[in-house]
Amino acid sequence: MHPAKAAQGLADVVVARGARLHEGTRVRSIEPRVVRTDHGTVRARHVVRATEAWTSQAPGSRREVVPVYSLVVATEPLPAHVLDEVGLAQGETFSEHRNVIVYGQRTADGRIVFGGRGAPYHWRSAIEPRFDEEPRVFAAIERYLHQMLPATAPYAITHRWGGPLGIARDWHAAVRHDPATGLASAGGYVGDGVTTTNLAGRTLADLLTGADTELTRLPWVGHRSPRWEPEPARWLGVNAGLQVARAADAVEQRTGRVTPLSRVLARLTGH
Incomplete structure (x- = not known):
């Protein structure tokens, strides 16, 4: 499915049924049965x-929650024989059970969309548009894609984007x-x-x-x-967890066995 089209379609339906949307309105506080905004109070x-x-x-x-960024790339449309070779001819989705999560799927127009975690957590849960682009992380995601699906290597990456996820302390x-x-x-x-x-x-x-x-x-x-946890424990803990995840993936890729680092990561994340 196309998430943006799904959201727009839902908005169209609720507006047609009488709902009013006020985009771009900053909410200052939420209280019992009251929302205070820059443009007035809603009850x-x-x-x-x-x-x-x-x-x-x-x-x-x-x-x-902590905002943790997930970044995504998309290839140019691939020939049918490449999609068949990598096992995505029928639009399958796929992932890999590494600690730094990666995931992907084929699109309707024959691209492969492939994404993953790995961007750092920013101090005091900061969210900024510039955090949607991390060249180092994009490069790593492209490298993982070509490792998993070598047949994609000759084809161009045409899109790169990202955004923050909301992660509760117990996931x-x-x-x-x-x-x-x-x-x-x-x-x-x-x-x-x-x-x-x-x-x-x-x-x-x-x-x-x-x-x-x-x-x-x-x-x-x-x-x-x-x-x-409050800062600086939150910043230290989340980013330490990311480094432990990367280290665990490197060891497990080299040895083919689950490393104790994965158990350390489980304790850090609380799940």
């Missing part, structure tokens, strides 16, 4: 916060609603939000309307993750 029976990585920018919420997504205050939230998808947000939205709809369904009884409903 509502329910206030749903669904800000994912940007939750870390809100006052009082800096330690709820556990959550959907919450407090009927007493009208406050609700969903997030912590750790990069799996394209599909998980759809389930979260349907779950929130049932919670807000008071329905008792299979969705409202899912384990993530009401879950609360521990808060991330």
Whole structure:
């Protein structure tokens, strides 16, 4: 699927049903049944916060998630025989069980989109457009792609982009609603939000309307993750975890065996 087209299509549907969208409006605070913005105050029976990585920018919420960047590249359209050779003729998706995650899939027009982690965590959970581009990480992602699928090496990389993910301290997504205050939230998808947000939205709809369904009884409903450590422990811990992950991948690639470094990483990430 095409995530941007899915989001635009959803927006078109809700606007057609009477919803109003106010893009580019900075929210200063969220309170029970109240949202205060640069352009005025909004009052509502329910206030749903669904800000994912940007939750870390809100006052009082800096330690709820950390924004960790995932970067992506895309090849030029590949000949059918190359897609068949690498096993992607039918649009399969793929990944590799390394600690520094990589993932990919074929697009409708025959490209391979391939991405991964590896960008550093920025001090105090900073999010800036320039962080979407890390030449060193893009180079590593391209190198991993050509290692996994050597047949792609002769073809050009035509697109590079990225953005921050929202990661909870226990890597556990959550959907919450407090009927007493009208406050609700969903997030912590750790990069799996394209599909998980759809389930979260349907779950929130049932919670807000008071329905008792299979969705409202899912384990993530009401879950609360521990808060991330304050700085500088957060910066040191997240970036140390990244270095441990890289070291573990290097050892495991060389030896073909799981290294104790992977167990250290599991303790650092809490899962």
